[in-house]
Structure formats: C-alpha cells, structure tokens
Amino acid sequence: MILEVERLTKHFTQTRGFPRTVTTTVRAVDGVTFHVAAGEAFGLVGESGCGKSTAARALMRLIEPDGGSVRFGGQDMRAARGAALTALRRRMQIVFQDPYSSLNPARTIGQTLAEPLRVHGLARGADALAQAGALLEEVGLPAAAASRHPHAFSGGQRQRIGIARALALRPELVVADEPVSALDVSVQAQVLMLLKDLQARRGLAFVFVSHDLAVVRWFCSRVAVMYLGRIVEQGPVAEVFARPRHPYTRMLRDASPVPDPTRRGVLPRVVGEIPSAANPPTGCHFHPRCDRATEQCRVEYPGWTIDGAGGVACHHPLS
C-alpha cells in the first residue's frame, strides 16, 4: 500500500451571532479510511458536498486535518515537518477541477513547468526549460507551447498543462480532484485517455475524486462511496456498481444514465435532498432518504461490515 488513510477527520467550525454566539460544526470529513496500492486508481465518489474533495486535500495536508492518520510510502504524513514534508509532498501531486484558475495568468507555461524543477533543485536554466518541453510533449502538447501564457489555451489544453505540472516532480501518486468535470464531453475522453496512459507508463497511483460514476467505472479499479463525510461502501469498481450493497450506492448508480436504448425509461426516483453536514440526521445519515430504514437505522450508526474485497456500512445491506 502506498497510501494508507485511517480515520481521517476534518471539521470546520463557524462561530457567529452576537451577543450570544452559536457555533456550528460541519463534519466535512468524519473518519474516512481507505488504502491505495502503488499504481492503482482509487475512486472517491459522492454527491456535491459529501466531503470528497476535502478528504483529498486533507490527505495531502493542503487543508490541515483534525484527526486520523495518513501514511504515504510508510511515512507518517501528518507528523512530517519542514523538509520532510516537502520531500513527501514531492511524491504526491494534485490535478485540479478548474483549468482556468489552476494556472497563474501572469506566467508563461514554461515558467510554470520549470519552476518546481528549479525550486527542488532538479534542473536549472536551459535544462529546466528542456524538461518543461518534454513534459508538454508527454501530455500531448507541442514543446513550443512553453513560451505562451495560459490565456492562449483552451480548457482541455490547460488541463493537460495542469497535468504536466503535477508530473514535473515525478510523483508516485496523483490526487485528481474532478479532473474532467469542467471540460466538454469530447475533451473529457481525451484527458481521461491521457491519464490512463500516464498511469500505465509511469506506474502512477491515483486518488480520483469524481461525481461522475461512468468516469470512475472506466478509470478506477476500486472505489469508495462517500455520504456526508463518511465512506458508506467500498470495493472493486465492477462489484460495487454491478451489485451495490448500500442503498445509497444503488440510488447513485440508478441515477447515472446508461447509454443503452433497451434500458430506457426506467429512471428511478431520487428521494430527498442531501442533508446538511452541519446537522446530520441521527443514526445512519442516510435513513431519511432510504426505503429500507428501520427503527435501528434512526438510532444507531451502522458499523463497518467487511464483505469480500470490500465493505459496507449498513444495517440492512442489499444482497
């Protein structure tokens, strides 16, 4: 296992009101546990606001987590300070959702790509620029793109540049935070192909955060489904989506359209809104939207049941 995340927690508190203050705690990530093997693509799926992006950032310590442990290549990510943290960060990089805000508009692509090499003393001067050109070619852009500014590129091209930047330090793991959801569908496919290609060529592991089940199904080998800050089901992608055990996973799967005309017209009803993570329902967080909920679900949060290669947190799992 290259990445071991155990009971990772991130709560946001907000104090407002005067003179009597009210403090609300949003449990954005509430005890998330998963492992990623070297070279493996691990998916993290869930509705907006379920904490999947926060979990991804907290494990890289771009947001400081409140609790739990993160081990990367056997080293404790949370205890690392200074140079040790920089060295660990070098080995895990992030690709962002928004290709427009992820590149500094004032700097050329070459500067953006060569800067990490220079800062880490991997290359300098003409050598750094040559490596920047090689990175651009690796992501399918001409090396000449290095002399231009981000505004000269389209969303898909910018996302390629963002991927090239993430690759500059030769990481072992890439956290991809909704890397294609801001792109046109045709471009999505190209960028996904590129990521898949890089995974094979460089042996990269991925933590792939997405709300798009079709993309996760194609890209990832294992997946965890998050709901209100917690993982409710985890397992191999084919199994989780073919035979979901958690009612929430089934709901997500059924809501994701399948391009098959013979299965047309059976779009299921999605019941209810996602509740606020500041004030989650008692017991199982999903019980107000669940058709299998019983009294037990209203009172007690279900424990984690290991089931084959995966697991589920449900009192009444589907068989």
Next chain:
Amino acid sequence: MRRLLSYPIASIGALLCLLIVAGAVLAPWIAPYDPLEQNIIERLSPPSAEFLFGTDNYGRDVLSRLLWGARISLVVAVSSIAAAILVGGAIGMVAGYVGGRTDLVVMQVMDVLLSFPSLILGLIVVALLGPDIGNLVFAIALTAVAPFARIARAPVLSLKERAYVEAGRSLGFSHTRILFVHILPNILSEVLVMGSLWMATAVRTEASLSFIGLGVSPPTPTWGGMMRDGFENILDAWWLSVFPGVAILLLVLGLNMVGDGLRDATDPKLTQ
C-alpha cells in the same frame, strides 16, 4: 503602455504630467530668474513681458518660483506615495495572505488610521515633528498607508484561494515565493492605478499643509506656500494665488486622468 496611450484622456493627462515634470527638472535652465532673488523695486508687479506671471511681495519672479516649487511638490508626492505603496502594500498582502487573527488586528489598526481625514493626520504629524520636507513625506505616506493596505489585501483574499496557489503549496513552494512570485504580479496593476490617483491627493495634501504653514519653510518655494503668500494680497495681486492654483489644478487633473486611463487599460473586462 501603448494601450494606455490609446486612451485620449490618458494621453492628455500624461502630457500634462510630463510638462510639469519637465518644468521641474529643467528649472535651473529655463527659469528666467533666481527664485529667491528679491527685487523690492519691482514688488507686486502684474504679469508683463518682463515677469510673465508677475512678481510677489518681495519682488520675486512667480514663474521661476513655480518652476522650482514643482520640484518640491513632485518629490514629496512621488516619495510619499512610493513609501506608502511599499509599506501599505506589504502590510495588506501579508495580512490578506496570513488571514485569521493577524488579518483582523492589522486591518483594524488600518481602519483607525483610515478614520482620520488625511489632512488632519498630516497636520498632527507635522505639528508634532516640525515642518520639514522629510516629515512632510512621512506624514503624507502615513495617511496613504491604510488605503494601500486595503487595496492590496482585497485581491490577495481571492487570489490565495486560486488553484494555482494551492498547486504551489503542493509543489513545495515557500510562502514567500507564493506571495511574491505568484500573487504580487497579479495585484500590481490595481496598486499602481491607486498609486497614480493617490499621487494627486498627495500633491493636494502637500499644498494644503504648505498653505497653512506646516509644509516646507520659507523662503523655499512650494506651490501651497506661494498660494498662502498670495492669499495675503489677494485683492491687489490676483496673479500670486491664481498661477500656483492653476499649476496644482493641472498636476492633479493630469494625475487623475493618467490614473483613470491606467485603470481602463489594465481592466481585464475591457481588454478581453
């Protein structure tokens, strides 16, 4: 720069400023008389071919004094605003970037500074430290620090949430590098626009302080000081106050026009 000059208003403003700067720089060569030379016989003579803008109470040539006085006005305005940009800009950027309690405390202090009208604050400082060109620069810089801290902080607040700043952190860049290499260039244009507009305010503040006798001590010519001298003889000798007044007006107008042009030229909404 070329885009700036494509705005006619900005070009006129730049031309005005350039003329005044040229006059100030070339004063030793183009001023017809010594600005300090008194000529009691010719005192209070109206504009004529000999004295284009007339002479003052001591018979000194008003045009020569205006040209030399421009030096003081410009030096005070440029150096005080440069100091305010450096200090205020740094305070605002760091406060915005660090955030949290530091930000709160620093910006509250700035708000206190901001609550003084700039003339009053300048007056207090000069009254405490004494009228002298260094103190004048310090006083005006102090009044302008808070606005620059505000103007630098606001864009930092939004820029630090940009993914490229987060990318910089994940790539292991230091906070100093992120702040100065990645954030600073993106707020520079806003700060410079503010700078040109505040330069006009600095010219006015300097003139006002000199007018009430808290600027540079006589006999050194300054525009505000000349207006005050003229004020004593306003009924007999209009030219004493009018010419320095017009000079201040033109410089302030020119700086404001350049500032507006700069703002339009650097506004991404208008250029893309």
